[in-house]
Amino acid sequence: MSHGITSNTNRVVMAMLWESWMLTRWGVLARMLIAILTILVFYILVAENVEVITETEEEGLRALFWVTCQLCLFSGIAMGLSQESRPGFPFYLGFWRPVSTRLQVLIPMAYRCLFCMVLYVIPLLLANYLVEIQQLFKSAILLIIPITLMTSASAWWTDKKGLSQLAGWAGVFFGAFALMYYTLHFNQHSFASDPELNWWWTFSFAPLDYLILLLVSLFAVVLTLVGVDRQRHGDEGIRLWQTSDGSGSYPVDANWLADLYQTESPTSSSKRAELWAEINGSGLPAFVWSLVIALSIPMLWLITNLIGSEALWASITVFVLWIPLIGTPNFGIRMKQGRAYLSTFDAARPQNTAWLAGMKIGVGIISMLAGMLVITTSLWFSAPLAENFIAAIGIGRQLLIDFFVTTPIMEIARSLFILFVQFASIVTFMAVLTAIYSIYLDRLTLGILGFMVYLGVLPIIIASETLPLGFAVAHVWAFTAVIAASAIYYCYAIVKNRILGLGYTCVGVFIWLLYALAYFSRLRDDGMLGADIPTEIILFRVAVCVSSLALFALAPWSYAMTRHRR
Amino acid sequence: MLEFAEGIGVVENLVEVRNLSRQFGNKLALDQLDYTAGEGKVYGLVGVNGAGKTTFIKHLLGLLCASSGSVRMFGMDPVHHPLDVLGRIGYLSEERDLPEWMSIAQLMRYTEAYYPKWDHDYAVELLKTFKLDPEHKVKNLSKGMRAQVGLVAAVAHRPQLLLLDEPSSGLDAVVREDILNAVVRTVSDDGRTVIFSSHLLDEVEQMSDHVTMIDDGRVLLDSDLADIKRQHQHSSIRFPEHRDGGPDITGSIWKEGDGCLWNAIHETATDQFATAVAELGGELLESREATLQEIFIARVGRNTSATELST
Known part of the structure; x- marks a missing residue:
């Protein structure tokens, strides 16, 4: 009988490991590939070509390797996150299976710990083989387990969006920071007093450090076990306050904040209604959260000033600035619904596709800019509170003041216009990528992966003199030609397919021409178009400029593709 | 209009x-x-x-x-x-x-x-x-x-x-x-x-x-539901001898049964169907308008639960 149970448990464990592998295999392989290629490229381009490495260069080399390996570590830790947009335990479909919660939780957690370590160790082994830096092994290997467990715990302990998850993220962030700060002995060194950075990999854990790592790991596992068990039986969440919508439920999410400023939808025009929905659905929540962050910065800095802790100041600042950049979609803020893709609800509206794309991307650009503006304003006025910790803040502030005082207003306007178009291009690029990704998931993933592999292999081919340098340079010409051809083709395609009228397309091209004019006049003024500048560099800048036009034309086209699924 | x-x-x-x-x-x-x-x-x-x-x-x-x-x-x-x-x-x-x-x-x-x-x-x-x-x-x-x-x-x-x-x-x-x-x-x-x-x-x-x-x-x-139902009849038939695999009756699009007793869905008129059955030595016991579910099963050729076609 006991043999039967063991055999069954083994099968379950194998099935769960297989499930975890199937869900994460592409991510694991992609990250591994990127890490290995980064190290190889770095080695070939820098280390191999320097015959005599001075002591300082070696320090720099090691530091760069260290940073690369830390990136591998943190990309591995990202595996601890949920595999889909649904918050909470990612394997919730297994709740009905006859498996104990303990097994359900421990197997995926163990899997993640194992693969995060593999993702760290393999690139490190390669680095060690190439440049013999054995000490790197010690730097983070023991930190991986508790940090991975904490990451998983913060993502899995509740399926409630909003403040519960925010609390979880804050916990894991400050926990990981504290863990690294104390176990890596940051408290005994500082960047100013030890510029050689040798101590980064020459430390050793004290017995107390091992105890801390163990306790943190245990806490993360217990928290996850309790949380997942609650979800398995209908996680009710933590009751902090009652919602005002009269539903009788007590969800802990961030929408109560959004409700404070909600207005009624206009009914006079579908375009206005769409604008209202985008602003209320994604723009204002992002802005309101930026406002909250902007207000919290001076308060938190004031507290750290009173305490006088540089570490606390650094961790709080990084965390607060990290929220708007990465965290917002996870916190129940309504940014997901139809933001960068078209839901069936959006697609079935009697609305012009170009308008839908314009609204979604436009509101995204404006709200993000507004959010960044209030956070920057807050940082600006709070700067005196941070000068005790980072002197460079005062210098940077003074440089900015000097720039605005001494630069003619037309030049400032030109710079701001260029920055705006480039920022808009980045947001548009993200939206286009998401839209196309929703149609060509596998093909795009493999395409990007293949492209990255190619980019990694190319320098190796050149360095090994298999092909001449001119082959690599030819890529700039090909890249520019592809961008230019794409811009022309998509401008033509949106008009031909009646996605956008000829008039609107011409207006778009005219605005882009203004941008191109401003961009190149700025380059000329800065001497970036002189005879001493290589043609390829200039060509690359041309490609960057034309890519904005290609993206603006591609955006409505990609939304039309998503809407009609050709 | x-x-x-x-x-x-x-x-x-x-x-x-x-x-x-x-x-x-x-x-x-x-x-x-x-x-x-x-x-x-x-x-x-x-x-x-x-x-x-x-x-x-x-x-x-x-x-x-x-x-x-x-x-x-x-x-x-x-x-x-x-x-x-x-x-x-x-x-x-x-x-x-x-x-x-x-x-x-x-x-x-x-x-x-x-x-x-x-x-x-x-x-x-x-x-x-x-x-x-x-x-x-x-x-x-x-x-x-x-x-x-x-x-x-x-x-x-x-x-x-x-x-x-x-x-x-x-x-x-x-x-x-x-x-x-x-x-x-x-x-x-x-x-x-x-x-x-x-x-x-x-x-x-x-x-x-x-x-x-x-x-x-x-x-x-x-087709219109009324036409579909009119065109499809459900009949019960009996044969004096055991028939493995069921009878091959003209106009029948589906059959189900065992031994001597068989049910069939057919597109032919009842009297024509009865004649075809008689030519094979059987007799028509009962005939009625087929339900949509019976017609569907006959057409798709799969068994479904009582009223739901979810597979």
Whole structure:
């Protein structure tokens, strides 16, 4: 009988490991590939070509390797996150299976710990083989387990969006920071007093450090076990306050904040209604959260000033600035619904596709800019509170003041216009990528992966003199030609397919021409178009400029593709 | 009623689909499908899960572009004329895809902006009928309530064509009845058209004037319900001797039985069928009009549960 149970448990464990592998295999392989290629490229381009490495260069080399390996570590830790947009335990479909919660939780957690370590160790082994830096092994290997467990715990302990998850993220962030700060002995060194950075990999854990790592790991596992068990039986969440919508439920999410400023939808025009929905659905929540962050910065800095802790100041600042950049979609803020893709609800509206794309991307650009503006304003006025910790803040502030005082207003306007178009291009690029990704998931993933592999292999081919340098340079010409051809083709395609009228397309091209004019006049003024500048560099800048036009034309086209699924 | 479509001329059918094919990877989801729908009728689309019903409806909305063939809605291509086509359609998606952050009242106002013919009083009346509180957020609604809200948003602008994708999927009997009543009212008001897909055959039989059976992306049967039922008879027959594999009777499209007693669905008239049975040495015990479920099983050739075709 006991043999039967063991055999069954083994099968379950194998099935769960297989499930975890199937869900994460592409991510694991992609990250591994990127890490290995980064190290190889770095080695070939820098280390191999320097015959005599001075002591300082070696320090720099090691530091760069260290940073690369830390990136591998943190990309591995990202595996601890949920595999889909649904918050909470990612394997919730297994709740009905006859498996104990303990097994359900421990197997995926163990899997993640194992693969995060593999993702760290393999690139490190390669680095060690190439440049013999054995000490790197010690730097983070023991930190991986508790940090991975904490990451998983913060993502899995509740399926409630909003403040519960925010609390979880804050916990894991400050926990990981504290863990690294104390176990890596940051408290005994500082960047100013030890510029050689040798101590980064020459430390050793004290017995107390091992105890801390163990306790943190245990806490993360217990928290996850309790949380997942609650979800398995209908996680009710933590009751902090009652919602005002009269539903009788007590969800802990961030929408109560959004409700404070909600207005009624206009009914006079579908375009206005769409604008209202985008602003209320994604723009204002992002802005309101930026406002909250902007207000919290001076308060938190004031507290750290009173305490006088540089570490606390650094961790709080990084965390607060990290929220708007990465965290917002996870916190129940309504940014997901139809933001960068078209839901069936959006697609079935009697609305012009170009308008839908314009609204979604436009509101995204404006709200993000507004959010960044209030956070920057807050940082600006709070700067005196941070000068005790980072002197460079005062210098940077003074440089900015000097720039605005001494630069003619037309030049400032030109710079701001260029920055705006480039920022808009980045947001548009993200939206286009998401839209196309929703149609060509596998093909795009493999395409990007293949492209990255190619980019990694190319320098190796050149360095090994298999092909001449001119082959690599030819890529700039090909890249520019592809961008230019794409811009022309998509401008033509949106008009031909009646996605956008000829008039609107011409207006778009005219605005882009203004941008191109401003961009190149700025380059000329800065001497970036002189005879001493290589043609390829200039060509690359041309490609960057034309890519904005290609993206603006591609955006409505990609939304039309998503809407009609050709 | 004939209608003039923009630059097209006279439109006889609201929906006209010709040789529509659609392929997803290696899977042929729709295969040379022809379909027409006129005004003032309820059209039922029947098929097992994965038969191609939702894919077909998405083509009607222009949410999928045909790999080959043509789709004309009100005489227009829905991909190239999304505003003109979608403005005349009320659509309830199978996934009940609604913006979760809105309250019901906000959703109604928001939807109203898209449809000039939005009937506010009708929407309020339907919300009251469904006992829905306009202040409730969509995200807090149950599956049934979401279906009801989606239905109100779809019918309150009194669309020319109501497209319902599995409207009663996963709903309890009370909610299903509410939805059916609302649909019936929609049709009786102004003689509009409803196309709905379902795998609940009793529901289709109860509501439809016209039935289209789809299986593996092909149309198996497409006719008025009354004609379909008239053309398909269910007969019980008996043979004096044991017959392995059943009798081969002219006109029979399906048979089931054991030994001497057999049931058959046939397209021939009862007297012709009786003659064919007699020629094989058997006798006709009983004959009646076949139910839609029996016809479906006979056509698709698969067994299903009592009234549900879900596989």
